[in-house]
Amino acid sequence: MSLLGDYFGSSFFELLQVEHPQLVPDLSAWSGSAGQMIPHGTTVLAMRFSEGVLVAGDRLATAGHSVASRDVVKVFATDSQSVMAISGAAGPSIEMARVLSVELEHYEKIEGESLELEGKANKLSQMIRQNLPAAMQGLAVVPLFAGFDGRRKQGRLWKFDITGGRYEEADFDATGSGGLYAREALKQGWHEGLSGPESVELAVAALTAAADEDRATGGVDLERRIFPVVKICSESGVVDTDEDGIERAYREILSRRTVNP
Amino acid sequence: MSMPFYVSPEQVMADKAEFARKGIARGKSIVALEYEGGVLLVAENSTSLSKIGEIYDRIGFAGVGKFSEFDQLRKVGVRFADVRGYQYSREDVRGQALANAYSQAIGEVFTREMKPLEIELIVAEVGDDRYPEHGANALYKVTFDGFISEEHGFCVIGGGFEEVEGVLRSDYREGLALGEALELGRRALDAGGDRGANLSEGALEVCVLERARLGRKFRRLSAEEVKGILEG
Numbered sequence: 001m002s003l004l005g006d007y008f009g010s011s012f013f014e015l016l017q018v019e020h021p022q023l024v025p026d027l028s029a030w031s032g033s034a035g036q037m038i039p040h041g042t043t044v045l046a047m048r049f050s051e052g053v054l055v056a057g058d059r060l061a062t063a064g065h066s067v068a069s070r071d072v073v074k075v076f077a078t079d080s081q082s083v084m085a086i087s088g089a090a091g092p093s094i095e096m097a098r099v100l101s102v103e104l105e106h107y108e109k110i111e112g113e114s115l116e117l118e119g120k121a122n123k124l125s126q127m128i129r130q131n132l133p134a135a136m137q138g139l140a141v142v143p144l145f146a147g148f149d150g151r152r153k154q155g156r157l158w159k160f161d162i163t164g165g166r167y168e169e170a171d172f173d174a175t176g177s178g179g180l181y182a183r184e185a186l187k188q189g190w191h192e193g194l195s196g197p198e199s200v201e202l203a204v205a206a207l208t209a210a211a212d213e214d215r216a217t218g219g220v221d222l223e224r225r226i227f228p229v230v231k232i233c234s235e236s237g238v239v240d241t242d243e244d245g246i247e248r249a250y251r252e253i254l255s256r257r258t259v260n261p
Numbered sequence: 262m263s264m265p266f267y268v269s270p271e272q273v274m275a276d277k278a279e280f281a282r283k284g285i286a287r288g289k290s291i292v293a294l295e296y297e298g299g300v301l302l303v304a305e306n307s308t309s310l311s312k313i314g315e316i317y318d319r320i321g322f323a324g325v326g327k328f329s330e331f332d333q334l335r336k337v338g339v340r341f342a343d344v345r346g347y348q349y350s351r352e353d354v355r356g357q358a359l360a361n362a363y364s365q366a367i368g369e370v371f372t373r374e375m376k377p378l379e380i381e382l383i384v385a386e387v388g389d390d391r392y393p394e395h396g397a398n399a400l401y402k403v404t405f406d407g408f409i410s411e412e413h414g415f416c417v418i419g420g421g422f423e424e425v426e427g428v429l430r431s432d433y434r435e436g437l438a439l440g441e442a443l444e445l446g447r448r449a450l451d452a453g454g455d456r457g458a459n460l461s462e463g464a465l466e467v468c469v470l471e472r473a474r475l476g477r478k479f480r481r482l483s484a485e486e487v488k489g490i491l492e493g
Contacts, residue, residue, distance in 0.1 A: 004333070005337070012343055016347075020344060023347065098347070102346070106339065106343045109315050109316070
């Protein structure tokens with residue numbers, strides 16, 4: 001039967017590889033100089049708070065020393081209980097987030113139930129491993145993955161390296177060119193039992209700190225009214241923090257800074 | 262070597278159709294109904310092996326007959342839709358294309374293979390008010406020989422087909438509320454079986470494609486929800 005095809009499993013990514021190889025994002029043919037030419041996303045962070053997990057990212061993408069885009073989105077809801085934030089080469093990273101979200105939905109529809117959060121993180125790590133040849137050419141994908149674990153009733157987060165190495169972080173992490181500074185800010189401000197609004201404020205503060213020290217990180221742009229994306233994932237699903245909330249948090253930080261420069 | 266007996270093509274087809282009909286007649290029925298808020302799918306099914314499934318944002322699937330065969334086709338549908346949606350856009354995945362693909366595949370098995378598929382399918386697509394050209398609901402029925410038809414208002418597949426459709430034909434009207442549609446669906450399925458009693462919520466598999474929902478419009482109703490709707 002022609003419609004049946006050659007693949008009988010539950011993975012969308014494997015389905016593409018077996019039946020539609022032309023649709024698999026393959027970047028391994030790029031030469032080493034590609035890393036300089038294509039846009040890169042910069043700082044993203046994730047942290048656990050009382051009701052789940054928060055994931056945020058600035059909006060700037062750079063190509064070499066130039067701005068490639070000021071309002072790129074680097075934080076994606078991959079399903080109703082998980083979020084992926086990307087840093088590294090923007091094209092392949094965004095494509096990977098897209099494939100992952102189809103993958104999770106596909107599995108859920110084929111099998112009739114969704115993967116455990118750990119299973120989702122593991123799947124992402126396999127996809128990053130597939131991208132290793134391209135990563136060696138400078139097209140690295142180094143995301144953060146976070147979500148609400150329905151069994152443990154808490155938020156969990158993972159960071160990855162270019163080889164697909166998967167490391168669970170207990171409380172928070174940040175990655176990308178400004179990740180170091182953002183992580184420092186998180187280390188200063190994070191404590192157990194952060195409330196939702198407190199965690200939003202801390203996320204904005206950390207991105208602001210990163211934007212201050214790292215020229216490739218965007219931060220809050222009041223002039224153009226471009227705000228970081230802050231997604232909150234809890235038991236009830238994934239929601240975006242509205243721009244007013246982010247602006248309020250940012251103005252709070254600014255006022256404190258003006259008093260005590 | 263002896264010559265095989267000659268059997269006319271008409272006879273071959275008639276025998277195959279007879280065989281498939283018998284297989285399908287042994288099973289229970291499924292109804293799909295358009296109601297004011299979308300499309301309702303109701304199956305008589307007390308097991309956890311689903312006969313109704315989600316294909317894509319606006320598309321649902323229902324199958325009767327041999328479980329292994331229609332469940333395989335459900336998965337094929339999910340693969341077809343997900344690849345399309347990934348390759349183009351989510352709005353490009355349409356029920357009609359899927360129903361056509363099913364029709365071709367099932368028809369091909371019917372003509373080429375010794376054993377036809379003992380199944381019938383419904384592909385249900387709910388309209389989306391955000392896009393005028395995607396506003397209408399669509400119900401497609403594909404039978405064991407690959408015959409495809411578009412139905413309006415309601416659609417029935419399975420064993421007690423004639424009795425079930427009889428009830429719907431006399432009592433269905435446009436713009437039913439969810440509760441009314443579910444009650445009608447249950448009454449129609451009652452007519453198809455030879456039990457005579459009201460089917461309880463535990464014996465029904467109920468799914469809806471909700472117009473007003475954003476993104477994935479398919480939702481499976483729990484037994485408690487079904488009970489609540491039927492009593493309320």
